[in-house]
Structures are given as structure tokens and as C-alpha cells.
Amino acid sequence: EVEGALRLTKLSQQFAQELEQCYAAAEQTEESAATCTTAVHSEDALVVAAVSQVAAAEVAHTEKNYRELNIRRRAAEAQVLSARNWSSLYELAPAFWQQYLGFRRRKDEINELLLEAWTKRAQTEACGGGFLALCLDDSKTSGLNLWEAKFLQERLNSCSSASVGVGTDETATLLLARAVCGHSSLEIVWPYAGAEEQVGRYEGKNLAQVLASQAQWLNAVLLPEGQSGPGSAVPQIFIYAPWQSQLEACSQADAKADLPEPLWSAWQQKVAASLEAGKQVYIADLAYANGGSRQLVSWLIESGAVAKIAGYSAWNTLGNALGTILAWAALASWRRACPKFKASPAEQARLEKEQRRFLLERLLDDYFYQTLIRPQLSAKVGGAFVLLGKEQQLALESEILTQEKSYLAQLVQAWPEKKLSPSLKVELPWRRLFEVGLEVEL
Template identity: 20%
Template sequence: MKINHIASLVNFILISLIVLLGLQFQTQVGYAETNATSDNAKAQKQDNAQAQNQTETKPQPRLLVVPLDNRPANTYYPKKVGQAGGVEVILPPQNLINHQTASDTLDQLSAWILENSDDVDGFIISADMLTDGGLVDSRTSKQTTDGALQQLQIIKALKEKYPTKPLYVYDTIQRLAPTVLKDGNLEKYNLIRDWAITYDEVKNLNKISQTTKLIQLETKIGSNLIDEYKQIRARNNTINATLIDWTKQGYIDYLVLGQDDANQTGLHREEHENLIQKINSSNIQHKVSVFDGADEVDVILVSRFLSTLKNYQTSFKIHYLGVSGTEWISPFDHYTLQTNIAKHVIAAGGIIASPSQQANIEVYVNTPNTLAKNNDAMQNLLSTNIEKNDEATVSINDEVSQAVAEIKRQIANGKHVVFIDVEKVNQANQAYGDAIINDIGITNLLSYSAFNTAGNAIGTAIGHANSRFLYLEKGPQTPDIDERAAKGHIEFLLNSISSDHIYRNKVAPKTEWYVRYIGGNAWDIGPMKKSVLFFTNEQFNKEFDLLHAKVKGSKVLLSKKTGSTAEIENFSIQKIDMPWNRLFEIEFDFGVNLKDRNEK
């Protein structure tokens, strides 16, 4: 008893010390919310002043983006991708796009859009944000159909006021399950998702053998929750259909309907098919894209804006490192991988090159070795308990070595190369990730992504690659803007390799262990956020030194037209955060310094 008592006391002291260190770290290093806010405000003022000076020299295109929500994928990503392409992305204030935004702020958001509409050259608008305050609340019954349609009227108002400005809108086809923000939601998530799939298979696809399972699920879930779920789906489907009508009527220049996490069967399937039929019967296939994925759409439409601005269709050639995309449907998706890639490329303003054609951009896609691999990826998507890569995966085996050699050869021959990793949901292949840092060089790629689902990774990488390509090939403006665009490009590459590979494979498992150790919840770290961020920062810093050593001194192309280059002098981590107070999202913000600009 005495020994146990002493051990407990020692554990208590250790945990208390870590928490206190975390609090001290917050105050001294800048992770305290007050200091971070102050620093961010200063940085924003500097960015605004720099942008203003650049605009006075030669105006940059300005694009107003109303994002899906305030997660990094929908705010930081489009802003940095826009910067890499020479576009200034204007986002609403944080209080108007917070994922817990109250309904009375929706009118304030519309007012903000109108107030800033004169000063921009185009619009990207998330219907989910306009109607519900973001993706999470769009899956709830807080908003009525009539209320949602009323909030969307700002779209018509914008097009009537600015008929020549590009207006892109996107909406989600509702996923099969509710949002997971706490551990307690996991059972509800799995039950409703399973019911929605089983219901479609029994009622619409006549799989009678599943009837008993359907009855059991309905009994466990309850009729009230099922009825509410159906009503929410019906409301969101009405909004999808209305936006198609408005596209036909000319209020929307381009519409994306992103299928949120789904399956080959489920209640979404019939909705999806009916929407496609409506698009085809309206003869607006060239103005609407429907694909698997939602979080990447902001980046895709930034790319499309640049393609329209430059009047150029970038060509992409696809290479599979594993099973062919013609055969494989990735987890949570509806289309084959090849079809989903093509749909993203077209929405981004590009085209797919045939194997025999020359292409502007070479895209390498890491897929599973077999069709059966990773078909049941639910737990990997929901959990931060990342599975360990076995030795065969981590080691640089023959397949990885050959792929790395091929990519390096393409780069040496002056090709633009993109690497997309969709082998596993929400986790990069560690061997490829390490090879990109140590051998290929992350800054030698045009883009890299292993973000979340296959659709998310595809759209993020394609949108970023096309935006940067168009700037290099079509858009040099002034030396200052060239440098700012290059910094945005490198900072986004560093973010991608850090969040998708380093964090997921090397830091997140340790952070999850730490959260469990101090009695916390990986889906709600709020009360312990300061100490969790301190621990995460300490773990990431162990990997940062290697990344910095590999990237420092790398050459960066500023302008292909002038041939000017610069060298990466150094870079720093300006911010690490978990904006939704859960381990699932990590936000990195890097600051890059360049030197030795060389004009050829």
C-alpha cells in the first residue's frame, strides 16, 4: 500500500510539472491565446501593409472566399494556395466562420460579403456556411429549408450586382453519419452510418438478407433520431437541387457538389444519381462538378479562378504506384479513384493527358498494393491512434526505391512533379514521406498531399499544383510579388509534409499517449489544451531540426519568365495549434526567409 501510494504521488507530481511547464510555455514562448492573438494581429497588419504596397505597384487579383468552416483546410489552405498563385485571398473574420457560430451571425456574414464585394475580383462561396454556419451544423436540424434558402439569396444578389465577376459556389452532398467531436459520438456515428448503408441495400437494392440487421439497427437507434436524420437529408438535398437550378439560370458560374464521406451504397447514392440526372437534363455538365470530397473544394476553386484568369488549361498525367485507379474505389468514396482524380482536375480548370501525350504536370499517386487493402478504414479516419507502419513499409524497399528514382529523373529533366498519397486514410506512407524529405526534397515537388481521405488529398495537391504552375508559367508580375508567391508555395509544402506525414506518423501517436496518460480526451482536449500543445511542440521540434537541415539552402524558382531564383535562408514554426480542440486536426504555420535572389 505504501509503495502504491508513493508511486501515485510521483505520477501526480510529474503530471503537474508537465502541465505547469505547458502553462509557462504558453506565457513565455507565445502559445498563450492573448500573445498569439497579438502576434497574429501584428503579422496580419504587416501582411496587409505589404499587400497594399504591392497592390499600389501592380494590383494582385483579390478573391473573396467564404469557406466551409474555420479548419485549416478551409482557411489556411486556400489562403496559402492563393498566395502561391499570386492571388490575395480575403476571408471573413473568425467570429463569423467559427464552427460554433450562432444563427444570428449568418446575416452578419452576408453583410460582410456585400461590404467587401466591390474590392474583389471574384467569389468562392460555401453554401453550408451561408445556410448553417458551416459543415457541422449543416448536418443538424437547427436550420429549416425555408430559412436556408433565404440565406442563399446573397448569391443571386452578388451576381446581379457583379455580372462579370466569377462566382463559384459549392455545397456538400450530406455524408452518411453525424459529426464526431467527442468520444461519445462514435457509437452514434457508426450506428447511423451503418443504418444508412443497410437501408439503401434492403429498400433500394433488394438485399433481403440484410433485413434482420436493418431491424436491429432501427431498434437500437430509435425512430425519432432516424426521422430527424431523414428530414435533415431531405432539406440538404433540396438545397443541392436549388443550386443546380440557379446555375442553369446563370446566377452561379461554376458549381461543385462535394460528396462528403460516403460509401458505394447508402442513402446518398439515390440522391447523388438524381442530382446527376438533373444536371444532365439541364445541359449544364460543363458548369457543374460532382466528386468525392469536401474539405478540398476551396483550394480547387482557387485554382479554377486562376485558370479562368490566365485562360489556360493545365494538363496532368497520372502515374499509379500500386493498384490502378481504374480498379480501386478508395474508402469513403463513391467513384473509382481514376474518375475522382479526373473530376478534381476538371473542376480545378485542368485536363487529363493520355499516357502517350506530353503533360504540363506529372502526378504520382501512391495507392495500396492490393485492391483488398484498407477497405475497412473507418477506425483509421476516426482515430488518432495511427497504426504503426511495419518494417516492410518503412524500409526503402525496391518499389519505393524505383518510384523515388523515377520522380528524381523527372525533376532532373525539368518536369513539374506532384506526389499524392492515398494508400491509407488520414495517414501518409512513412517510407515515401521520409524519402521525400531525405532524398527527393520536398521543395523540389510542385505539391504533396496525404490529407485525410483520397478526395481531400487529390483536391489539395491538384489545386495547389495548378495554382503554382500557372503563376510560374503565366503570372510573374513584380519582384516583390514573385517572392511573396514563392514564400507562400514553400510554406504550404512545409505545412503539408509536416501535418500529413511528420505529425500523423511520428508525433500524433505520442501525443495521443500523453493525452490518455493525463486522463484527457483526444476528441476534446479543451481543458488540457495548453499542456497538450506544449507536449506536441516538444515532439515536433525533435523532427523539425532534420526537416530544417534538409530544406535550408534549397533553390526556389521565383519567375520562369525572368529565370530568377532565391535560396531558402531559414524557416521557423510560427504557430502550432489544434483549432477544434481535438487531435484530429493540426495547424502549422511556417515563416520562410529567402536570400541571394539571382536574376538571370
């Protein structure tokens, strides 16, 4: 099996080189058709069948058939990317593989039509400042979707009102904040030099690239640390980035993704200094996927900083958590700047209450549920994605509610002067443990 996989990998690498030559030749002809034929010979029937379907192509690079060119390219790229694991491709029936590629081609055609319509709209006054976000979710550093995104971005380079970016679940929040705020400024505080190069478990780009694409969707200016000034009202986004690489939150016994000393102590001091200066501090807990850092949240609670920070996010992927905290900070900052808010103590009290409520929900969901409760219950039922029976669902919801009430009682002690007596609702909306519905009332 190993020898076969190595042989197939070598063949696929040869195919990749020939494919690049095919692209180079095709792209040199802007007005006339170019014929590019790639032939790969192999004794392995499956490789021959897979390659022959996409390798030999006569490409006319004109605007009329631009869409067809992209579709053929993507089909060819599918073979190149699959070359990373040809042994797995062996196990796929050819009919299944063709059906899968067919689904992706159909999606590509829809995206192409959408882009054509958007480009025409953006050229008219009817556009009205709209923005089109094409989202990639749960990506790796290689995959068909990344190649598709590359071609889509090429089409969008001439359109400033659209872009391809990382993340999906948080995108609606970013676009809502863009629509409400219009423009935002956020100060980014990194934990160490080079943190921006870290790549999350479910992102095809590094942290700096994810941040840049989400800032574009938000229409936000990102200020380097210290540039907002001592008395500035610009929110600070403290990014708690992975140290070596991002791990799953349920497997952090060795805390290898957490900041080591002396970086950890320096980071705590920075947060404490900003809080002491009255800054609006938002924490993006990104060291682990699908949950938060035990080291970080334990310090927030034990030090009392949890009652002073403006926001916290750690749910699901790096992109999900980061996008949520950016939109949250932008919306709250916009609200504080409104004349109506400044002139109304009642509005100020209302915002403070909603900020605290959402902070509690994020901690109960992002940290306590995803990091502590869900792994424990998933082990009992056979996994977080197992479809639950009705009685099983009700029993688990009751167990989650009991545990979360205990954690909530621990959290509200950080605000002794408020004498909080919150209520809590819990549900499993999709009849599985992966996501939980949490609602705090203060």
C-alpha cells in the first residue's frame, strides 16, 4: 500500500507539472484559441481514468467561454489536490467522484452568475454602497475550495465592493456591524512577534490574512498596538493566539497551545494595564479550536478581570471567534458614540447590562460548554454529532442546565456590587451535542 501510494504520488506530481505548462500556454492566447494536450501514461487504470477526464482539453481563452475555462481548470486542480492522498482516492468509486465534482461545478456556475450580476450592479448608482462577501468555512491549507476562491478573487480584483474571505458563521454579524456602523477603528494587540503567522485548524489562511479579510467585511481600520492613544475610546482586541499550533480545546492537558512564560505573564500585565487605564478590552481566545483556554479563563476569573473586560469569544473555529469579537467591539463602540447614548443614563445602563449578559453567554457557551461539558457528555452518547432521541435530548438538556447554573453562579460572584440573580435557559436545537442554545436573563 505504501509503495503504491508513493508511485501514485509521483505520477500526480508529474501531472501537476504538465498541468502548469498547460495553463501557461493557454493564458498566452487572449484572442485566439490554443490547443493544449496533456497525456499521462500509467499502468494504474484508476489514475488513467481520473486524469484523462480532465487533462486533455482544448481551451479558448476568450470572455465568451471564460466560465468554461474556469470550470475545466477547477476539475484539473481537483486531480492535483487529490494527489496528496491517492490511496484514499482508490477507495472512491469513479461514479461517486464524478458526482462530487459535478456538485462543485454547479456551485461554481452559480457563483459565476452571481459575480456577473454583482459586477453589473456595482457599476450603477443602484449599488448604494452594498458589499458582497463570498465565504469559505472549515478550510485546510489545501483543498478544492481554496482553488475556487483563488479564481473567484481574480474576478473580484477590479471590484472594491466584494471579496472572498475566511469564515461563514460569523459573517452575518460582521456585515450587520458594517451596515450599522458604516466605519470602525479597532486596535489589535498581539501576544508575541510572529503570532499573526499562526494558522488555525480550520482556516486555509494565517491569522493576519483572516483578520484582514474580516476587517474588510466590517469596513474597519486596524490600528497597531499603542496607536490609538492613552485616552482613546477605540476598542482593543487582545488576540490570545496559539503558541506552537492550534489544538482542540478538549485536548489541552499539556497546554501546548497556551502562551509559555515569560510571554504569559507579560500578556496578563498588558491586559491588566489596559483595564486599569479604562480601555474597552475584548479578548479573542484563539489558542484552541472548539472551546477556550483553561489557563486564560481561570486567570480571568481568579484575578477579577472577567468583570472588567468588555467581551470574550472562543467558539468553534478561529475565524468564528475572531469575527464575532470584531463585530461585537465595533457595534458597542458605535453605540457609545451615539449622541442619544451619551445623553441618556438609562441607555448607558441598558448597554452595560446587555454587554454583561452577552459576555456571560459567551463564557458559558464558548468556554464552559465547549471546553468542559460537551466532551464529557459526548463520551457518554458516542460523539457530539450523534442524533439524539427525544427522551435522551431532554435528559441531556437537564444535565447541561444543572452544570451551567453552577458555572453561572461562579461567574456572577465577579460582580458582587450588582447583586445579580440571573436566569438561564438551555436547549439542544439540532438534537445533538455539538451546539447548544444558551440564553441568560439579567
